[in-house]
Amino acid sequence: MATILPAPIEYQLIGLTEDGAIGDLLAGFDQKQGRVRLQALISEWLRMENLVVLTGSGTSVSAGGKTMANLETAVFATIEALSDIPASITPIIEARKNALFLALLEDDEPIGFEAWLSFVANALVVAESSGGPFSAVTWSSTPAPNVAELRWFVDRLRMAIFAECALSLPDTGLATSADKIAPHLAFLSKLVARDSNLGRTHLFTLNYDTLFEQALELLGVQYFDGFTGRASARFDPSVYGLDIYYPGEVAEGRVRRFDKFLHFYKLHGSIHWFEQGHEMRARHPDLAPFQSYATLTPQNKARSLVRLAGDTPSVGILPTANKFAQTLAMPYAHLFRSFQVRLGIPQTFLLVLGYGFGDDHVSRIIENALMNPSLVMLVVEPNPTSPVIERIRRYKDLGKRAFVLCPTPDAFSQSAFTHATFDDFARTVMPDVQWLADFLRLRRFEKQIASSSTSIESGTETMGG
Template structure:
C-alpha cells in the first residue's frame, strides 16, 4: 500500500470539514504500531480517492475557471511582489547610480525610493541620498532582506503621481513627511525603468528552475480531458509571465487570448467568442470540435503586451509579441489599482467583465491557485459569484490567512473548498496529487465496474453450481 504524499500541515476541507486523516498515526506509547500504520494507509487511500473523485466532479461542471496568482509561478523562479524584489532593486540601483568614488545618483532613482517611503509609511525606509547609497552597498550582502512594501502598490503610487501632472515638463510638489518634490521627467523615467525591470524578472522559468514548467504542462493536459460538450476552460491569471503560453505551445494547445493576427497580433476581444472545429473524414457534412483549446485572460497584462498608437486596424493600440526588454514601446503590465476608475480602460475592463461573466454563470467553478486575495477588484467579483447558489470556489494556498479567506471559513459554506499546506497548497502538489486526469479516472472506473461485474458473475455461477450439487 502506497505511503501518504502529504506533510502533517496539509489539509483539504469542504465547508470546514476536514477530509484528510492525520498523517501520523501514533500509539499511546509514542511508537507507531503496525496495525495503526495499515489502518491509516487504508484510510489515507480512501480519503485520497474521495478527494480526487470530488475534484473530478467539479471538473465536469459546465463552466470551469482557474485564477492564478504570483504564488503559482514561484516554482519556476517567479518573484513574490508582496515586497520589493531584490533583483528589481539591484537592477534599478545599477542603472541609477554611477561612478566609483564620487557617486552620481539619477533623479528618477530618488523618486523610486520616495514612492516606497510614501507607500509603506515606514520612516525606516531609505529616502535621502546617504540612506539610498547605504542601502545600495547592502544589496549584495548575504541575508539582505527585501523592502517590506507591496511592489505593485509602489508602482500604483508612481502612476497616481504621474496622473496628477498634465505633462512631463511639470513638477509635483506635496507638503508632508516626507515632502514630495519630483520632476515629471524623473517620474516618467522611474516608471519606465521600474516597469521594465519588473517585466525582466517575469521571464520564466529561470535557468535553475526549468523543471517547474512541467507542472504547467500537466495542468494544461489534465484540463483538456474534460468532455468536449462542455464549455472551454477559462484560465484567468494576474501574472505577467508566459508560463501558460509556453506550456500550451509544448502540448500543441491553441490559446484564445484575445489577440488575432499572424505577423502583427492586435487585441480583438471579440475573438474570445470564436471556436475551432474540423470536418469529419466522411462526406456527410458533420464537423467535430477541436479538443485542444483553452481560453486565456491576463487580467493585469503581460510582458508580451506593448502599447501603440490606436488606429483603424488596431483600435485599442495593444499588440502582443515576444518580450523585448529594450523595446521602444511601453510594456503593458498593470499595477493593482486603488480606484475602480483606473480599471475601466481597455483591455482591462473587458477582461474583468469576462471574468465576472464566467463566475456568475450557473454551475460555475473557480480554482484559485497562488493568489493571496490582495486585489479588491478580484475579491469583489468573487463575492458577487458567491451569491449564486451553484457557484463553488476551490482555494489552493500553502498558508491561507487573508481576511477574505478567514471570513469565508467562518461561514462554513459547503461551496468553499480549501487545500492548504506545503504540498496540497502549492500548484505542483495540487496538480500532481489532487487534480485528476478525467480520462484515466474514466478508465479506472470502467475497470472497477468490469471487475465488479465479473465477480458478480462468478459468485452467481458458483451459487448455481452448488445448487446443482
C-alpha cells in the same frame, strides 16, 4: 530499536461538513483513502458545465517567479543600485518601504504594489498633461521629482518588472511521468482533458509572465487570449465569442469540437503587451537573454537592466500608465467584466491557485460571485495558517460551496510548502490523463532524434577535419 513513525496525513480539505460546521472533509481517512476522496471530488467539480480558473503569482514561483511582495523588493533593490538614480527617487522608495514596515507593526493592510504603481504612473500622467484641472501632485517625500526624474522612475520600474517576469518554462523534455515535468504542462493538459461537450475552460491569470502561453503552445493547446492577428496582434474581445471545430470532412461527416482549446485572460496585462497609438498590441519578445537575470545580484541586475530591457516597448505591466480616461477602458475593463460574467453563470466551478486574495478588486468579484447558488470554489493554499483559510471560513453561510485544500499542520511542519502548492496540485493531486503520457512519450522521442542528429553531425565534422 528506533520506532518508525507513519508519515503524517498530507492534506485537509476545509469546508462545511455534514453537521453544518466548518471542518476537514478528509478527517477520518487514511492517506490513500483521503487522496481517493479528494481526487473524486475534484473530478466531480471539473465536470461542472462552466470551469473558471484564477491563478496568481504563486503559480510562477517554481520557474523563478516571485510573489508580488518579493517582486517589489527585487525591483526596488535593482533601481536603488542604478548609477544614474536621481536624488529625488530614493526618498520615494524609502517612503514606500517605511509604509510597509509600519503596516506590519500595526497589523494593518498596506496598499498593494500594483496599487502603489498606479499612483506613481498616474503622477507622471498629471505632470506631462496639459489642459487638465490640476497640473502637479504633492509628494510625501522631499525633494519632489521633476517631470524628467519621474519619467526616469516609471521607465525603470517598467524595465525592472519586465526583467523579473521574463521567465522561461523549464525544459523537461526527458521526463517520464507527470510528476517530473513543468507544472504548467501537467496542469493545462489535465485541465483541457475534460469532456469536450462541457463548456470551454476559462483561465484567468494575474501574472505578467508568459509561462502559461509557453506551456499552451508546447502542448499544442489552442487558445484565444483576446488578441487577433499574428505579426502585430491587436486586442479584439470579440474573439472570446469564437470556438474551434473540426470540419465535417475530417470528423466522420459531422462537425466536432476541437478538444484541446480554452479561453485565456490576463487581468493585469502581460510583458508582451504594448500600446501603439490608441490600441493595445501584443508581440512575444525573445526571453533567452533574461534566463539568468533572476540569479544576479541587484548590482549586476542594475548594470544589465537597460541593455536587456531598454528597448522593450511593453506597457502591459503598467496598465495604469495610460491616461486617466483610459484606465478603465479596454482591455482591462473588458477582462474584469468577463471574469465577473463567467462567475455568474450557473453550474460554475472556480479553481483558485497561487492567489492570496491580496487584490481587493479581484477578491470583491469573487465574494459577490459566491451569491451564485450553483458556484463551487476550491482554493489551493500551501500554508495551513494563511489568512486565506479564515477568509474562506467566513463564507460558510453561503452553503457547502467554498473549500480550501491545504496541508495538515503535521505535514507542513515536516515539509513546509511541499503540499498543496501549484506544482503539487498540478502534478500529483489532479487526476492523470492519458494524453499527457502520450505527450511525454512524443517529447522524449523528439529529444532522442535531436540528440542523434547532433551526434551524427559532430561525427561528420570530425571525419572531415
